[in-house]
Amino acid sequence: xxxxxxxxxxxxxxxxxxxxxxxxxxxxxxxxxSPNSNYQWIPSxxxxxxxxxTRKDTVFPLTPxxxxxxxxFKQAKVVTFHPEGDAEESMPFVKVEYTxxxxxGQQEKVTYDYLVNATGPKLAFDMTExxxxxxxxxxxxxxxxxxxxxxEGLRALIDKLKTSGERAKILIGTGHAKxxxxxxxxxxxxxxxxxxxxFGVRDRVDMTWISNEYALGDFGIDxxxxxxxxxxxxxxxxxxxxxRDRGIRWITGAGVTKVEDGKAHYENLDGEYKTEEFDFAxxxxxxxxxxxxxxxxxxxxxxxxxFKGFMIVDADYTPRPYEEWTVQDWPExxxxxxxxxxxxxxxxxxxxHTISKPRKSKNGTDxxxxxxxxxxxxxITAKLVADNIIESVNNGKxxxxxxxxxxxxxxxxxxxxxxxxxxxxxxxxTTFPIVPDYKKYGExxxxxxxxxxxxxxxxxxxxxxxxxxxxxxxxxxRPFWWLIPE
Amino acid sequence: xxxxxxxxxxxxxxxxxIQFFKYLWLNIKIIRIVALGHGGTRKG
Ligand SMILES: Cc1cc2nc3c(=O)[nH]c(=O)nc-3n(C[C@H](O)[C@H](O)[C@H](O)COP(=O)(O)OP(=O)(O)OC[C@H]3O[C@@H](n4cnc5c(N)ncnc54)[C@H](O)[C@@H]3O)c2cc1C
Numbered sequence: 001x002x003x004x005x006x007x008x009x010x011x012x013x014x015x016x017x018x019x020x021x022x023x024x025x026x027x028x029x030x031x032x033x034s035p036n037s038n039y040q041w042i043p044s045x046x047x048x049x050x051x052x053x054t055r056k057d058t059v060f061p062l063t064p065x066x067x068x069x070x071x072x073f074k075q076a077k078v079v080t081f082h083p084e085g086d087a088e089e090s091m092p093f094v095k096v097e098y099t100x101x102x103x104x105g106q107q108e109k110v111t112y113d114y115l116v117n118a119t120g121p122k123l124a125f126d127m128t129e130x131x132x133x134x135x136x137x138x139x140x141x142x143x144x145x146x147x148x149x150x151x152e153g154l155r156a157l158i159d160k161l162k163t164s165g166e167r168a169k170i171l172i173g174t175g176h177a178k179x180x181x182x183x184x185x186x187x188x189x190x191x192x193x194x195x196x197x198x199f200g201v202r203d204r205v206d207m208t209w210i211s212n213e214y215a216l217g218d219f220g221i222d223x224x225x226x227x228x229x230x231x232x233x234x235x236x237x238x239x240x241x242x243x244r245d246r247g248i249r250w251i252t253g254a255g256v257t258k259v260e261d262g263k264a265h266y267e268n269l270d271g272e273y274k275t276e277e278f279d280f281a282x283x284x285x286x287x288x289x290x291x292x293x294x295x296x297x298x299x300x301x302x303x304x305x306x307f308k309g310f311m312i313v314d315a316d317y318t319p320r321p322y323e324e325w326t327v328q329d330w331p332e333x334x335x336x337x338x339x340x341x342x343x344x345x346x347x348x349x350x351x352x353h354t355i356s357k358p359r360k361s362k363n364g365t366d367x368x369x370x371x372x373x374x375x376x377x378x379x380i381t382a383k384l385v386a387d388n389i390i391e392s393v394n395n396g397k398x399x400x401x402x403x404x405x406x407x408x409x410x411x412x413x414x415x416x417x418x419x420x421x422x423x424x425x426x427x428x429x430t431t432f433p434i435v436p437d438y439k440k441y442g443e444x445x446x447x448x449x450x451x452x453x454x455x456x457x458x459x460x461x462x463x464x465x466x467x468x469x470x471x472x473x474x475x476x477x478r479p480f481w482w483l484i485p486e
Numbered sequence: 487x488x489x490x491x492x493x494x495x496x497x498x499x500x501x502x503x504i505q506f507f508k509y510l511w512l513n514i515k516i517i518r519i520v521a522l523g524h525g526g527t528r529k530g
Contacts, residue, residue: 237489245491332526380524403526410519422502428512430519437527451519456491457499459508463516485521 002028002393005094005112007078009034009062011042011375012346012382013118015486018477019386021071028393031072033110035099037061039475040144043375044468046187048147049282050195051155052419055144060476069477074110075100078119081294081306082109083339092341114389117311117344118382121287124176130259131175131285137262138175138281141188150282154192157280161201168279171264173210175283177255180220180370182211185284186239187415192282193246194418194425202247209243209250210264210276210283212367214359216240216250219413220369222356224431225445227453232444235429238454242417242427251276253359255367256283271362287347287370302338311344312336315352322357327407327437329353333400334385340398343385346378355435375471376411377434379486380404407435410451414464417456426460429453 004024006017009032020030038059047053066073076096083092091111098106123142125131133140139150161168172189174182189209196202209216217223217235224235243250253269264276264283289309296302306312315331329352336342344350355371373381384402391399410432418425430453436446444452474484491499498504 231489233489241489241491327527330527332528376520404524405527407527409524410522412516412520414516423500425499428516430516432519453515455508455512457508458502458505459512462505462509463512466513485517 002113003111004028004030004114004116004389004393005110006030006032006116006118007034007094008118008120008348009036009039010118010120010346010378012120012348012378013116014039014475015379015382016116016118016345016386017071019383019482020389021069022482023386023390024393026070029072030070031074031110032062032066033074033076033078033094033096034062035075035077037063037075037100041468041472041475042142045141045144045147046184046191046416047419048144049139049141049150049154049188050191050419051151055148058144060472065476074098076108078292079107081292083294083302083306083342084297086295086297086299092339113341114392115342116382116385116389117342117348118346119290120347122290124286124288127286127288128176128256128259128283131256131283136259137279138259138264138283140285141184141282142284153280154195158196158199158201161204162199165204167204167206169206169208169277171208171210171276171278171281171283173251173283174212174369175256175259175264176286177212177257177267177365177367178370179212179284179286180372181284181287182213182219182369183372183374183413183415185211185282187417188282189248190242190246190415190417190425190427191419193248194420194423207246207248208276208278209248210254210256210266211250211252212255212369213252214269214357214368215252216243218356218369220354220356220372221431221434222436222446224436224447224452225449226429226431226447227449228455232449233454235454242456253367255361255365259283267361267363267365267367269359269361269367289350305338306336306342308350310350311342311348312338313344313349315350317350317352320353325353326439327405327433327435330405330407330435332403332405333388334381335388335400343389345381345385347373349381373406374411374413376486377406377409380409383486405435407433407437409434414460414467416461416464418461420461422458424458424461424465425456426458426462426464428455428460428463
């Protein structure tokens with residue numbers, strides 16, 4: 001009998017647990033450890049943040065589902081890793097601390113044969129002074145709580161504008177020089193813009209996009225060349241076209257350093273220190289590792305064998321200049337090289353380097369996006385990790401036939417650009433591969449332009465809404481859920 | 487100079503009949519790109 005412990009019940013942890021349970025015989029144990037009692041479909045937080053959905057639409061409780069499906073669940077957070085066991089425990093284990101009301105604060109050793117670390121990112125608001133969701137007129141949409149709060153803030157501003165006739169400034173984008181997840185902020189600014197039109201106050205609001213990207217449409221993946229109708233255009237041109245159409249001004253190459261009441265201070269690539277004022281802001285924080293510690297059998301600190309911020313996997317971490325980066329640097333199996341029974345799919349793995357070109361300001365400050373790992377690669381990498389563990393359990397030895405590098409994987413980003421059955425809008429972008437392969441697709445910016453395309457229209461909104469329902473159906477493990485691709 | 491979204495393009499973007507067919511096309515295209523496999527990049 002094997003025991004597989006999955007840390008985290010986000011897109012990657014929940015996907016891994018679902019496939020492990022579906023394909024492994026019941027004599028093997030699958031146990032999920034996650035601090036939140038709910039599953040949340042994070043992409044739809046954008047719509048919670050404009051009041052078009054509520055948290056009820058985007059979350060469901062995990063306990064009843066896991067009970068029905070035979071998946072163990074501890075509402076707890078991992079605190080330390082002990083991949084060799086310790087003086088009393090011969091099995092590898094993680095120490096967890098309960099977060100559920102009944103056992104809050106209690107610690108326990110959870111042993112495992114295989115460990116899937118799918119703890120995603122820490123939302124590192126503390127890396128930007130004054131950036132605390134819901135204070136200083138700045139909000140976040142990274143969790144459903146944050147998104148609900150953002151909607152309250154936005155709603156209050158809209159009400160004020162409707163009654164006062166005043167003007168207002170809205171600032172949306174990234175809140176740190178090395179933030180990622182520009183796509184979410186991009187969706188939010190376009191949705192907010194559409195809502196302001198709907199409420200009849202758009203003409204009194206100045207909207208500004210602020211981002212650490214060198215150019216619009218970089219999205220942390222070095223931008224892309226894409227087919228758009230009969231043309232081939234740069235993602236920067238596509239986004240510029242959209243922002244101009246919506247009357248949104250943009251500031252790029254900006255690393256926000258500090259937020260004060262209605263003010264965002266930032267440094268740009270020219271080395272200038274500037275301030276942007278706002279009445280409402282939504283700024284995505286930096287994403288960091290959780291700062292976990294790891295110990296060997298004797299209690300010695302072996303954190304650097306497991307973590308480099310995020311978890312170390314089969315990537316090539318040799319430092320090299322941008323010009324020498326290759327797709328082969330990117331991991332294929334998400335297995336930790338020191339402890340082969342530990343895997344880290346989704347955002348939890350440490351990338352070998354960024355995807356976007358690293359840039360410094362004239363003062364030497366790094367200002368460029370961290371590499372994103374969106375929902376689709378998070379799901380795909382989790383499924384392949386689950387498949388490899390299943391093979392290993394069934395073969396009685398570690399076997400890794402399933403591989404999936406972000407340098408040989410496509411992704412779709414359906415960016416919502418406004419909500420509504422007939423008035424909605426979506427910007428659909430696909431990219432293949434996610435990490436540009438400049439050797440294979442040297443002529444077309446590292447991507448296959450037949451598989452890298454953009455489209456704008458109402459259909460994109462319908463696709464996004466379909467994905468919302470389809471992925472929640474899949475996450476609830478309803479009949480034939482596994483037919484829905486990641 | 488950046489392209490502009492023209493009035494006629496905008497009308498097409500919001501036309502439910504055109505967009506219904508676009509919806510079908512988008513789903514097929516996305517599934518083909520995303521679900522049709524992924525793999526490693528290293529030899530051996
Ligand atoms: C607002 C927003 C919109 C987005 N929109 C899109 C989109 O449209 N399309 C798309 O593809 N991607 C989108 N993304 C990105 C997508 O949400 C992420 O790629 C995805 O959630 C990553 O999955 P993950 O499982 O690796 O991490 P998460 O989803 O962050 O899951 C991490 C899990 O680990 C748990 N955890 C944390 N700490 C611990 C601990 N100490 N012990 C145990 N468990 C722990 C958490 O509670 C959580 O359950 C969006 C992101 C945001 C913030």
